[in-house]
Amino acid sequence: MSWIREGELNLIEKISANVLKAGPMPKHVAFIMDGNRRFALKNNIERQEGHMQGFNKLAETLRWCKHLNIQEVTVYAFSIENFKRTKDEVDGLMELARQKFERLLDERKVVEKYVNIFVLGEFNMLPLDLQQLIAKAVITTRTHNKCFLNVCFAYTSRYEITNAVREMAWGVEQGLIKASDVSEALLSECLYSNNSPNPDLLIRTSGEVRLSDFLLWQTSHSCLVFQSVLWPEYSFWNLCEAILQYQLNHKSIQKARDLHQEHEALQQLEADHACVAEHLQHHGNGKPADAQRRQEALLHYTACREERVHDFLEALKHKRDSFINDLCSEDVLA
Amino acid sequence: MALLYGLLWRFLLVLVHVNRALVSWFRVRLRSWKGRLWERAMDALLLPVALAGFPDHQKKLNHNANSSPVTGNRTANRRSQWQCNGRSREKLPVHIGLLIAEEEPSYTDIANLVVWCMAVGISYVSVYDNHGIFLKNSFYLMKEIVRQQDLLGVEGSKVEFLSNNGSDKRQHNESKNIPDPELVVKFGPVDSTLGFLPWHIRLTEFISLPSHRNVSYEDLLGALQQYSTCQQRLGQ
Numbered sequence: 177m178s179w180i181r182e183g184e185l186n187l188i189e190k191i192s193a194n195v196l197k198a199g200p201m202p203k204h205v206a207f208i209m210d211g212n213r214r215f216a217l218k219n220n221i222e223r224q225e226g227h228m229q230g231f232n233k234l235a236e237t238l239r240w241c242k243h244l245n246i247q248e249v250t251v252y253a254f255s256i257e258n259f260k261r262t263k264d265e266v267d268g269l270m271e272l273a274r275q276k277f278e279r280l281l282d283e284r285k286v287v288e289k290y291v292n293i294f295v296l297g298e299f300n301m302l303p304l305d306l307q308q309l310i311a312k313a314v315i316t317t318r319t320h321n322k323c324f325l326n327v328c329f330a331y332t333s334r335y336e337i338t339n340a341v342r343e344m345a346w347g348v349e350q351g352l353i354k355a356s357d358v359s360e361a362l363l364s365e366c367l368y369s370n371n372s373p374n375p376d377l378l379i380r381t382s383g384e385v386r387l388s389d390f391l392l393w394q395t396s397h398s399c400l401v402f403q404s405v406l407w408p409e410y411s412f413w414n415l416c417e418a419i420l421q422y423q424l425n426h427k428s429i430q431k432a433r434d435l436h437q438e439h440e441a442l443q444q445l446e447a448d449h450a451c452v453a454e455h456l457q458h459h460g461n462g463k464p465a466d467a468q469r470r471q472e473a474l475l476h477y478t479a480c481r482e483e484r485v486h487d488f489l490e491a492l493k494h495k496r497d498s499f500i501n502d503l504c505s506e507d508v509l510a
Numbered sequence: 511m512a513l514l515y516g517l518l519w520r521f522l523l524v525l526v527h528v529n530r531a532l533v534s535w536f537r538v539r540l541r542s543w544k545g546r547l548w549e550r551a552m553d554a555l556l557l558p559v560a561l562a563g564f565p566d567h568q569k570k571l572n573h574n575a576n577s578s579p580v581t582g583n584r585t586a587n588r589r590s591q592w593q594c595n596g597r598s599r600e601k602l603p604v605h606i607g608l609l610i611a612e613e614e615p616s617y618t619d620i621a622n623l624v625v626w627c628m629a630v631g632i633s634y635v636s637v638y639d640n641h642g643i644f645l646k647n648s649f650y651l652m653k654e655i656v657r658q659q660d661l662l663g664v665e666g667s668k669v670e671f672l673s674n675n676g677s678d679k680r681q682h683n684e685s686k687n688i689p690d691p692e693l694v695v696k697f698g699p700v701d702s703t704l705g706f707l708p709w710h711i712r713l714t715e716f717i718s719l720p721s722h723r724n725v726s727y728e729d730l731l732g733a734l735q736q737y738s739t740c741q742q743r744l745g746q
Contacts, residue, residue: 198519257745389712396705428700
């Protein structure tokens with residue numbers, strides 16, 4: 177089964193989609209695809225078959241998202257915590273991933289299936305051949321820009337945030353940025369998901385009402401919808417229901433987001449002020465600087481800081497791209 | 511055509527709002543009906559007024575606060591009943607978060623919630639709102655809490671104020687030993703965490719209640735009951 181199912185919506189689905197699209201639509205939706213094993217138990221099938229059905233449902237959901245003009249989807253496929261499962265189940269999931277990524281590479285020439293795939297997670301926890309497959313898939317689909325699928329594999333949010341902090345520490349150590357450049361905004365730019373906007377809507381299926389270490393930083397101002405349906409049983413109407421919830425919350429969440437951004441900007445300005453004041457104190461001639469000089473110094477400092485941060489983020493991107501490219505070339509050599 | 515869909519969409523929203531209004535109206539009616547039924551049942555069976563009686567007790571106490579002091583025996587009885595409620599729950603969160611996603615919070619209601627949490631045996635209560643109102647007016651909230659504490663004769667637990675505004679260094683030091691919140695009860699119609707402790711809510715259960723205004727002890731117990739049925743597999 178391929179990554180995006182083909183086919184149009186039926187008439188009622190089309191009409192409903194058009195009604196929903198008259199309102200604000202989420203551009204990026206995240207899914208916690210929970211409930212595969214309970215589905216398998218309920219239907220007396222093997223767990224592995226449950227996971228397979230889960231993947232099929234993902235393919236169908238991506239088709240619906242395409243018709244609803246939802247450009248970007250992020251899914252929680254495999255958590256680092258899931259390594260605690262039995263060896264059989266973990267091996268089964270790794271094998272499923274191998275099959276699906278190989279399938280993706282076969283399909284890459286098919287126009288309708290142009291999806292930009294990105295994988296977030298701790299690659300070094302995965303078997304090497306799977307790492308190489310993933311690297312190939314990411315590189316091959318890099319240039320696609322119509323729809324984006326981010327797969328969280330061997331991922332937890334805490335590992336991601338810790339890694340971002342580590343990268344910022346590396347930046348300071350290398351002299352690329354100063355310690356005072358570290359901010360909430362910079363941390364967001366150092367996460368694995370820095371190429372994507374934050375999810376507008378997060379949907380968790382199977383009735384659990386927790387985030388389970390998924391995109392904790394990125395979903396702080398997202399609409400959270402918890403639905404009791406099991407993932408393999410997810411329907412177009414469940415998706416519509418979630419989008420409707422998003423639309424009902426849209427104004428108040430947007431307001432909260434704007435407030436948060438304003439506050440972040442204010443904090444950054446205050447931090448810049450403090451740095452400039454300190455600088456002027458140390459390098460001044462003892463007399464307090466006049467307002468104009470302070471303003472000039474502030475503008476200059478802000479411009480320098482932004483340039484520093486930009487160069488640091490470029491260096492980080494280069495580091496991560498090299499890692500992926502190296503994995504790919506290793507595979508070619510092998 | 512686009513105009514038609516736009517109208518249909520607006521109509522859909524109206525339907526949803528009407529549905530929600532009806533549901534909340536029924537909920538209020540059901541509670542008051544249930545409350546009366548409970549009281550009659552309790553009277554009939556000669557059982558002490560337990561759950562249903564607490565809000566009434568408290569309201570009476572609030573009225574009498576200025577006139578007569580609380581007697582020792584009544585305090586002890588109430589305290590043991592609360593602890594009984596706490597113990598009868600299969601599991602209780604050590605740290606609970608109260609997320610107020612509403613404009614113009616009511617200090618009395620929040621103070622009530624905090625005191626009830628402490629009475630039931632929850633060690634840490636975090637109160638959060640999007641605008642930092644509680645942080646800015648923490649003194650006033652603390653006064654309300656102390657007032658409710660005295661009225662109901664409850665021992666103190668730790669009350670910490672968080673806000674999305676301001677990164678107080680003191681908070682970082684104090685929050686080192688506090689466990690992650692196992693449960694967050696969200697009040698208000700907004701379906702978002704609104705920036706509440708992103709790092710700490712990794713495994714937190716989220717339970718929503720419609721509003722914190724005139725919230726009752728039963729509402730809180732209902733949320734705790736729902737929490738006790740949550741099963742975490744922790745990845746396995």
